[in-house]
Every structure is written in structure tokens, then in C-alpha cells.
Amino acid sequence: MKILFYDTKSYDKESFQNMVSQFPGLVIEYTKSDLDPRTAALAEGFDAVCAFVSSDVGTQTMDILHEKGIRLILMRCAGFNNVDLDTAQKYDMRVMRVPGYSPEAVAEHAMALALASNRRLYKAYNKVRENDFSLSGLMGFNFYQKTAGIIGTGKIGAAMCRICRGFGMKVLAYDVYENASLKDFVEYVSLEKLLSNSDVISLHCPLMDSTYHLINLDTIRQMKDGVILVNTSRGALVKTDDLIEGIRMHKFAGVGLDVYEEETNNVFEDRSDEILEHSTTARLLSFPNVMITSHQGFFTREALDAIASTTLQNAVDFEDGKESPNDVK
Numbered sequence: 001m002k003i004l005f006y007d008t009k010s011y012d013k014e015s016f017q018n019m020v021s022q023f024p025g026l027v028i029e030y031t032k033s034d035l036d037p038r039t040a041a042l043a044e045g046f047d048a049v050c051a052f053v054s055s056d057v058g059t060q061t062m063d064i065l066h067e068k069g070i071r072l073i074l075m076r077c078a079g080f081n082n083v084d085l086d087t088a089q090k091y092d093m094r095v096m097r098v099p100g101y102s103p104e105a106v107a108e109h110a111m112a113l114a115l116a117s118n119r120r121l122y123k124a125y126n127k128v129r130e131n132d133f134s135l136s137g138l139m140g141f142n143f144y145q146k147t148a149g150i151i152g153t154g155k156i157g158a159a160m161c162r163i164c165r166g167f168g169m170k171v172l173a174y175d176v177y178e179n180a181s182l183k184d185f186v187e188y189v190s191l192e193k194l195l196s197n198s199d200v201i202s203l204h205c206p207l208m209d210s211t212y213h214l215i216n217l218d219t220i221r222q223m224k225d226g227v228i229l230v231n232t233s234r235g236a237l238v239k240t241d242d243l244i245e246g247i248r249m250h251k252f253a254g255v256g257l258d259v260y261e262e263e264t265n266n267v268f269e270d271r272s273d274e275i276l277e278h279s280t281t282a283r284l285l286s287f288p289n290v291m292i293t294s295h296q297g298f299f300t301r302e303a304l305d306a307i308a309s310t311t312l313q314n315a316v317d318f319e320d321g322k323e324s325p326n327d328v329k
Contacts (some may be wrong), residue, residue, distance in 0.1 A: 002027050003074065004046040006055060007034040012076075012145030015304040016312070019208055025319070040064035048072035048315060052081040062087040072096070077313045079234065080328045081207050096314040100155040107159035109297035110202050110232045113165075113256025117228055117291050118143070120254075137288075141199070141226075141253070144168040149198025150203030151214070152173050152185070152233065153179040160202050161186050172198060175205070195222040200230070202293045215221040220246040226253040230272065232297040235259040240280040247287050255290045258297045292320035 001023070004058045005016065008030040020026055028050075033039040035049060036056035043049050049070055051057055057073060059309050062084050065073070073083065075097040079129050088095050116122060118140040141326065146219055150157050150162035151173045161171050172178075174194045178187075195201070215229070215238040224231075229252055231238055235314045240261050246252060284290050298307075310326065317324045 001025060001048060002029070002046045002316060003048045003050055004011060004028075004043050005030045005050040007052050008032050011181065011299075011304060015308045018303070019308040021313055023316055024297070026315055027160070031253065035061060037061050037064060040069060043070050044068040046070065048074055048318070050074040050076055050311065053077040053082060055082060056084040056308045059084045059087050062091065062093070066091040066093065072282070072315065074311050074314055075328070078243075079206065083328065085328060091192075094318055094323060096250060096311075096318065097328050098307050098310045098314075099326060101160040101306040101310060102298065102300060103155035103212025105300040105303040106156045106232050106297040107163055107204075109162055109258060109293070110156075110204075110230050110256070111163050113230050113231040113291060114200050114202065114228050114254075115143075117256045117289065119229075122207050122291055136137070143200065147172060147197055149174070149194040149201040150186075151175075151194065151201065152202050153177075153182060154204065156233075157202075157204030158204070159203060160180055162201070169200070192222060195219055196224065198227065199224065200228045201229040203237050205233060205237065206242065209235055212236055213242075213312045213323065214237040215243065217242040219248075220251055221275055223251060225251060228256070229253045230256040232258040235261040240284065244280065245285055245286075247284075247290065253290060255284075257284070257290070257292045259294070260284075280291055 003026060012181050013030050016028060020028055029044060032057055035051045037060040040061045045067055051073060064113045069094060073093060075095065078097060078099050080095065080097050083095055085095065100212045120138045120140065121278065124138050127251055143168060148169045148171050150171060150173045151163050153161060158179050158181060161173060164171050164186050172189050172194045173186045174191045176188060178188050220242060262279055274292050285292060314324060315324050
């Protein structure tokens with residue numbers, strides 16, 4: 001099977017090339033171009049394409065991939081809302097994903113963002129670099145015996161619940177489905193109760209119609225004053241203009257974001273200074289209590305190895321005609 005790997009970064013190529021020798025019969029070629037209607041024609045002569053959550057796998061792209069003989073779309077990520085599944089079904093194209101590559105990696109990054117925002121670590125670092133050892137502006141609060149609100153308790157959210165428990169926090173959760181593995185120490189509550197009672201709120205839910213702009217001015221107003229909000233899930237869970245308004249209202253002690261509404265792979269890649277200057281992400285960066293990282297929550301050696309291994313196994317399962325829990329239907 002020949003696979004065209006779109007949107008290749010050096011770390012992608014390294015992790016997949018280290019793993020592909022364990023999967024005889026798979027051949028990968030790499031391109032730096034992301035998958036969209038302009039680049040889909042590059043897939044001619046291949047059996048499958050490997051795409052990312054930022055790729056445009058909409059109707060037009062799917063039409064072209066079908067014309068080029070593509071039978072399999074390998075998503076090297078958990079998210080798939082960027083894929084036109086109806087068109088994939090029409091063309092009998094199989095879509096497979098990596099649902100849980102390293103939940104602890106993302107959860108640990110979420111807690112790192114919460115801690116850094118709370119204790120102003122970025123500000124403290126810059127002050128010391130300037131030979132300023134004063135504590136002015138660095139006040140935080142203990143997480144011990146505070147309340148964590150976890151929205152979404154799949155694998156990543158569950159890992160975050162366990163981390164918060166380790167900090168001695170009371171853990172509230174909101175999800176359509178309760179995770180039985182958390183029943184001994186997590187209390188499931190309504191979204192309204194979670195928002196109004198939590199000192200730290202962390203988002204770990206998928207992006208769907210029901211969760212789009214879940215955090216907006218109305219839900220922000222329900223939160224405690226001085227809350228810390230963290231999003232390592234999907235950028236559009238948060239309505240950025242409303243988040244900015246909430247920051248101006250002094251609702252938040254800190255905000256930690258690893259994802260953002262304008263994100264492709266990286267909001268700062270391939271954008272002119274003028275566009276960046278007027279982006280909402282740039283506006284967020286102007287606030288001293290906001291910390292933004294570049295979608296690096298997944299970025300650990302263990303996670304990259306798991307992504308490569310699962311993606312390549314998905315390709316083998318497709319070739320062997322096996323059903324897989326990683327199929328997107």
C-alpha cells in the first residue's frame with residue numbers, strides 16, 4: 001500500500017519512519033503541503049492519504065481523492081469533524097483515526113497551563129531575566145482543596161480528573177456519558193453547577209454542534225470570579241470575542257490555551273504580520289493573565305510513537321479487510 005503523508009513536519013517523518021519498518025508492505029511518501037482541494041490531486045497513484053485535524057477533507061477534496069483512486073483516509077489524530085463522512089460513505093472510502101494516542105500527555109499539559117497561569121510563571125521568568133526578583137504581580141492560589149471542573153470525561157478528561165485528584169482537589173465533571181472508572185472520586189453535575197462552583201475549569205470534549213462555543217458570554221458569567229480556564233481540546237469550544245470580554249470583566253485569574261479558533265496547524269504559520277496583528281489570538285496575547293501554547297499538548301515522544309503505530313496498524317487492518325474500533329462512521 002502506498003500512502004501519501006500530508007502536512008509533514010520533521011517530527012512526523014521521524015516517528016513514522018522509525019515505525020514503518022515494522023509494517024512490511026506499507027510505503028510512505030511525504031509532502032509538506034496540507035490536504036485541501038488544491039493539493040488533493042497530489043494523491044494520484046497512491047492508495048491512501050494521511051491527514052491531520054487541520055486538513056480540509058471536505059466535499060471538494062473528497063471528490064478529487066475519489067477521482068485519484070484513494071480508498072482510505074488515515075487521520076493521525078482523534079478529531080474528524082473536518083472530514084465529509086457522507087461523501088466518504090458515498091464513495092465507499094474508509095476513514096480511520098487515532099482515538100487515544102496519549103491521554104496523559106494532553107492532560108499533563110492542561111495542568112501545566114493551569115499551574116503556569118495561576119503562578120504567573122511566564123511573567124516570573126521574564127522578570128528574573130531582567131534582574132527583577134520582586135514578587136509583585138505573581139500572587140496565585142493553592143489548588144489543594146479547591147474545586148476542579150472537568151468538561152468531558154473521555155480518556156483525556158479522565159486523566160485530567162486523576163491529576164486533579166492527586167493535587168487534593170474536589171473534582172466535578174460534566175459529560176453526556178458518565179465514566180464509570182471515575183465514580184469513586186468524581187461527582188457528575190449539571191454544566192451550570194460545574195461552572196458556578198469550580199476554581200479551575202478544563203475543557204476535554206469533542207467539537208460538535210452541541211459544544212460549538214460552549215464557552216460564551218452567558219456561560220462565562222456563570223463562572224466564579226477569579227476562575228482559571230484551560231482549553232487543550234478544540235479552539236471553537238470557546239467563543240474568542242466573548243472570552244476577551246470576560247477577561248476585560250476581570251472574570252479570570254488566568255486563561256491557558258493550547259488551541260484557538262483561528263488555528264490551522266499553527267495560527268502563526270504562513271500568515272502576514274498584518275493578518276496576525278488583527279487576529280483575535282493576537283488580541284488574547286495582549287493580556288498578562290493569558291498563556292497560549294502552540295497546540296503542543298500531544299507533543300511527547302510517547303504520543304508520537306502511539307500515533308504512528310496506530311495509524312500504520314489502521315492501514316494494515318484496512319488492507320486485511322478487518323473491522324476496527326478506529327473506524328469513523
